[in-house]
Amino acid sequence: MKWDELEEEPCSMARTIGVIGDRWTLLILRECFLRTRRFEGFQSALGITRHLLAERLKKLVRLGVLRRIPYQESPKRHEYILTQKGLDLYPIMMALVHWGDTHMVDERGRPLLHEHRKCGKMFDPVMVCSECGEPLSAKEVHVHPGPGARPAPERVLLDKKAKPKPRKKAA
Amino acid sequence: MKWDELEEEPCSMARTIGVIGDRWTLLILRECFLRTRRFEGFQSALGITRHLLAERLKKLVRLGVLRRIPYQESPKRHEYILTQKGLDLYPIMMALVHWGDTHMVDERGRPLLHEHRKCGKMFDPVMVCSECGEPLSAKEVHVHPGPGARPAPERVLLDKKAKPKPRKKAA
DNA sequence: ATTTGACAGTTCAATTTTAGAACTATAGAA
DNA sequence: TTCTATAGTTCTAAAATTGAACTGTCAAAT
Known part of the structure; x- marks a missing residue:
């Protein structure tokens, strides 16, 4: 399976x-949400190799998640900021953090707390149904093929349709 | 940076x-949520190599995300099912799907629709504040160091503390 | 005038991961 | 007895990542 075919799969998750599903991209985006904007900032915060960082930033810009804007002339310098498309990744970030807070903390407790400015309290993110407002859990959700579905209703990802494997036995 | 150091970083997201932050694990988990339980099922649905699949499943079991339970004796066979820890990944899955639905659909529209059994409607997942119930956005959230914070308040990930680089110029 | 440092990359060899394919093992069915 | 299904394991080639140095621009310091 080629990794870049993934973006064309008939599955929003794929x-x-x-x-964002590789080793570094989510970490880079985490930095973005923590207000890091510049190459050196990402590099020293993450310890990622400069080579990969340059590549990932380029990809995120190409995909419209980050925008590269100049912040000084002379030695032309740019910084990377989240587009709206990028900002919309926030629920993913919060969901990741929350799972880590719930299942991966050590005896010291949470590394970070989150305060909701509107209500002034420390909070946890909760995922609810847009229609009734109730919290969601996997078992209460039923999946239906949508207009963009392709193969069988259930098999909505990378159907490899197991070719009639020849099963060659040593003569 | 070693990839397996990540689990000990003082950052829940890290x-x-x-x-789950590698190329295949999220896809495997997606299959789990779609009720795939067996080795061959994962393999043919995803097209992942058997080698990697075995490795990833082993890792997920070791980390307590999946449980490996026998479903037949004779040729002993096992299947993989989500633990509670695994089921708790659901908000992450939904957040990923929702972002894809919002930003990556083609002209055909969404591949999948989600029905909330409780209210019977097709829905989108919305992330809200556990305290006031309002939808969350990145800019309304303020981050504070928690009890498990380690380095400077801001720098809560992979501090590499940029060693005083020698910058050797060719003689 | 020259050197040094900050910043944003690029280049390249060495290492690690992943892909692709075949092979092993067990037991029921043909 | 051979075939098939299932769940892996093993091996080599190909691809991605690491680590380290190198390039280029300009400002400030010496």
Whole structure:
């Protein structure tokens, strides 16, 4: 399977993973949400190799998640800021953090707390139904093929349709 | 940076990424949520190599995200099912799908629709504040160091503390 | 005038991961 | 007895990542 085919799969999750599903991209985006904007900032915060960082930033710009804007002339310098498309990744970030807070903390407790400016309290993110407002859990959700579905209703990802494997036995 | 150090970083997101942040794991988990339970099922649905699949499943079991339970004796066979820890990944999955639905759909529209059994409607997932119930956005959230914070308040990930680089110029 | 440092990359060899394919093992069915 | 299904394991080639140095621009310091 080629990794870049993923973005064309008839599955929104596969497509999203095609954008952010590698070892470094999510970490880079985490930095973005923590207000890091510049190459050196990402590099020293993450310890990522400069080579990969340059590549990932380029990809995120190409995909419209980050915008590269000049912040000084002379030695032309740019910084990377989240587009709206990028900002919309926030629920993913919060969901990742929350799972880590719930299942991966050590005896010291949470590394970070989140305060909701509107209500002034420390909070946890909760995922609810847009229609009734109730919290969601996997078992209460039923999946239907949508207009963009392709293969069988259930098999909505990378159908490899197991070719009639020849099963060659040593003569 | 070693990839397996990630799980010990004082950052819940880094730790979560250490578990699910590689190219295949999220896809495998997606299959789990779509009720795939067996080795061959994962393999043919995803097209992942058997080698990697075995490795990833082993890792997910070791980390407590999946449980490996026998479903037949004779040729002993096992299947993989989500633990509660695994089921708790659901908000992450939904957030990924929703972002894809919002930003990566083609002209055909969404591949999948989600129905909330409780209210019977097709829905989108919305992330809200656990305290006031309002939808969350990045700019309304303020981050504070928690009890498990380690380095400077801001720098809560992979501090590489940029060693005083020698900058050797060719003689 | 020259050197040094900050910044944003690029280049390249060495290492690590992943892909692709075949092979092993067990037991029921043909 | 051979074939098939299932769940892996093993091996080599190809691709991605690491680590380290190198390039280029300009400002400030010496």
